[in-house]
Amino acid sequence: MTSPLFTMSGKTVLVTGAGGGIGAAIVNAFMACGANVVATDASSEALARTYGPLEANGKPVTLAMDVTSEQDIARVLDAVAERFGRLDVLVNNAGIKSAESLLSGDKTKIDRTMRINSDAVLLCSKSVVQRFLRNGGGRIINIGSSLSSQGAVFNYQAGGADYCFSKATVHDLTKLLAYECAPLGINVNGVAPGIIDTPMHDRPKEETEARHAGRIPLGRVGSPEDVAGLAVFLATPAATYITGQIVHVNGGMLMNG
Numbered sequence: 001m002t003s004p005l006f007t008m009s010g011k012t013v014l015v016t017g018a019g020g021g022i023g024a025a026i027v028n029a030f031m032a033c034g035a036n037v038v039a040t041d042a043s044s045e046a047l048a049r050t051y052g053p054l055e056a057n058g059k060p061v062t063l064a065m066d067v068t069s070e071q072d073i074a075r076v077l078d079a080v081a082e083r084f085g086r087l088d089v090l091v092n093n094a095g096i097k098s099a100e101s102l103l104s105g106d107k108t109k110i111d112r113t114m115r116i117n118s119d120a121v122l123l124c125s126k127s128v129v130q131r132f133l134r135n136g137g138g139r140i141i142n143i144g145s146s147l148s149s150q151g152a153v154f155n156y157q158a159g160g161a162d163y164c165f166s167k168a169t170v171h172d173l174t175k176l177l178a179y180e181c182a183p184l185g186i187n188v189n190g191v192a193p194g195i196i197d198t199p200m201h202d203r204p205k206e207e208t209e210a211r212h213a214g215r216i217p218l219g220r221v222g223s224p225e226d227v228a229g230l231a232v233f234l235a236t237p238a239a240t241y242i243t244g245q246i247v248h249v250n251g252g253m254l255m256n257g
Contacts, residue, residue: 005238009034012084016067017094019046021198025224027060029232036084040065067094067120073127087132089235092121093143097200099160110162117166137185139235144170146192146250171246178244187243189234194250196222217252
């Protein structure tokens, strides 16, 4: 029998950036726990590849969505309201990798990284709070980055300075939102993945393991499922008294506390 502390039965969850990788693993984990899941992504083709072209039992509702467009977010939230009548959990997972220097990088690329990776977190969160969570409470879970958020610009994992900046912003935004949302009964937390084997790395898993596993105390790079379990936990009744936290999932590569 499933413990009521860990059930998501009857809850509705919206996941951004769900076309593959960590986002898809989060979608599957929530569905396995009994939630109704709306999987969104900028690419309708990615959604179709990951979940199939037709909705059916055991599949999420899939909707293309531009997380930088207030109008597009409203369109998706209208569809959620029509289909389920409620939304209990928002997972802000959408993000892009970038490798720009802050001093000499392409400003257009830097601005795009910030819009998608951090500005969209606030935009989606505000829209969901106003539409669904203000009166009934709920959960917001933001996907940050373990090493990059430390400003590790020259770290072998961190990518560009603009990516680091965007993820550090996500972590601070999580804490600020947690403070403002607490009186509304909304818990806001962040998940900070370390080196996770996803298509974003654009290299075979064996190469990622060879480059990084020796630097990780647990001896391996992470899988998207390693991240998904924590995201689900933070949405369950078991995490009712947790808010404003950034929880790192990195195999011990970075130990905070």
